[in-house]
Amino acid sequence: MDGLIGKLKLRNLDAYPKINEDFNTRTLSGGAISLVSSVIMAFLFISELRLYLHPVTETKLVVDTSRGEHLRIHFDVTFPTLACSILSLDAMDISGEQHLDVRHDIIKRRLDSVGNVIEVRPDELGAPKIEKPLQRHGGRLEHNETYCGSCYGAESTDDHCCNSCEEVREAYRKKGWTLSNSDMIDQCEREGILQRIKDEEGEGCNIHGFLEVKKVAGNFYFAPGKSFQQSNAHIHDLLDFQKDSFNISHNINRLSFGEYFPGVVNPLDGVRWTQPTPTAMYQYFIKVVPTIYTDVSGHTIQSSQFSATEHFKGGDVDLLQALPGVFFFYDLSPIKVTFTEEHVSFLHFLTNVCAIVGGVFTVSGILDSFIYHGQRAIKKMEIGKFI
Numbered sequence: 001m002d003g004l005i006g007k008l009k010l011r012n013l014d015a016y017p018k019i020n021e022d023f024n025t026r027t028l029s030g031g032a033i034s035l036v037s038s039v040i041m042a043f044l045f046i047s048e049l050r051l052y053l054h055p056v057t058e059t060k061l062v063v064d065t066s067r068g069e070h071l072r073i074h075f076d077v078t079f080p081t082l083a084c085s086i087l088s089l090d091a092m093d094i095s096g097e098q099h100l101d102v103r104h105d106i107i108k109r110r111l112d113s114v115g116n117v118i119e120v121r122p123d124e125l126g127a128p129k130i131e132k133p134l135q136r137h138g139g140r141l142e143h144n145e146t147y148c149g150s151c152y153g154a155e156s157t158d159d160h161c162c163n164s165c166e167e168v169r170e171a172y173r174k175k176g177w178t179l180s181n182s183d184m185i186d187q188c189e190r191e192g193i194l195q196r197i198k199d200e201e202g203e204g205c206n207i208h209g210f211l212e213v214k215k216v217a218g219n220f221y222f223a224p225g226k227s228f229q230q231s232n233a234h235i236h237d238l239l240d241f242q243k244d245s246f247n248i249s250h251n252i253n254r255l256s257f258g259e260y261f262p263g264v265v266n267p268l269d270g271v272r273w274t275q276p277t278p279t280a281m282y283q284y285f286i287k288v289v290p291t292i293y294t295d296v297s298g299h300t301i302q303s304s305q306f307s308a309t310e311h312f313k314g315g316d317v318d319l320l321q322a323l324p325g326v327f328f329f330y331d332l333s334p335i336k337v338t339f340t341e342e343h344v345s346f347l348h349f350l351t352n353v354c355a356i357v358g359g360v361f362t363v364s365g366i367l368d369s370f371i372y373h374g375q376r377a378i379k380k381m382e383i384g385k386f387i
Helices: 002-012 028-053 165-175 186-191 193-199 346-386
Strands: 056-063 070-079 087-093 106-111 117-122 204-214 218-224 226-230 233-237 250-257 271-273 281-294 300-313 325-332 335-342
Touching (some): 028 346, 070 218, 087 204, 165 186, 204 250, 250 281, 250 300
Parallel strands (some): 281 325
Antiparallel strands (some): 056 335, 070 250, 087 218, 106 117, 106 204, 218 325, 226 233, 250 271, 281 300
16 A cells, blocks of 8 residues: 555656557648748758867957067059159158168069050169279279279268168268269169169069068058168159159059958958049058957967058149158057957857757747647637538
8 A cells, every 4th residue: 555655655756757548649730830940950050060070269359468570561663654663662660670672582573554564573682793894093993903882972981882772872861962874873873773774764663572571550652762861761762763743553463461361351352443633642540459360170370450541632642742752651559459269169069059949949839839829729729600
């Protein structure tokens, strides 16, 4: 007797009540709902499996506390109507560091009027070696004689030598003089600078490479002429080109701050601009956001993202007041973005699968019950009408 009472009490604790077989009715609507539910569960399971097999990217914003780092700027810019011989690149930053007439890590490609490549050459440093240049004393260089070219009155000391056209220009700049006629300078004539300018008249130029700069605000720009410092002023020498205007129409094929990483979008890639006025200055103002990308294997890429706005100065630009060229002013954000790839844990995947199965099963059961009882109620109403 006690055993029977114990069994009855244990049955009362059953949390899974059994449905009477008389109420276990199979219907056509129930079969359709079951089929649709199975398809939905299979689709959701495949989607969840795909998310599990592929890494997800977690994004965080942190304060950039790095110091003393450098930033590599990659560029590839085409000037369809500006010759390579007159195109120069300068860079400077707010710390006072300047890179004038940058030539290292840069390649120039001469282009004809339709954009075909004529010649590819690095922007070389120094002057070509030509036999028997003019010596400072007026005679030609003799055998075993050390070359010492004249500075044409701009010598700072008695033993000051100017062995290239650029050294003559530099000596004149330090004196505050203007070198108005390069044809009269032996070094410039031997190096063929003016002849090269004439030969490349009507050509275009593609310039690509990279700059290594400090991780502080600064700017770099492409402009005609050679730059120099004089009395704390930044000046471009345009006298040799004998032009009143320069066409700085340009195509930005690529511009990035740092290395490429998956998902990065450089907004200036593919930008094309055509100069509408005889002389112009075009400016890009860039906000750089330092970015760290870590892939699922743990490999880290130090890079940057950026946004850009543009400003154009047209017909009011005077060669004596403003320099024609394409300027890029950049500033760095104090916030750093980190992207981290990681796999979803198996426990998380299993939990999501159980939630999918349970959720679809519950909703389909409610829907099936609603349809079943609705059909029975309609039948009872119809039967009641005939009685």
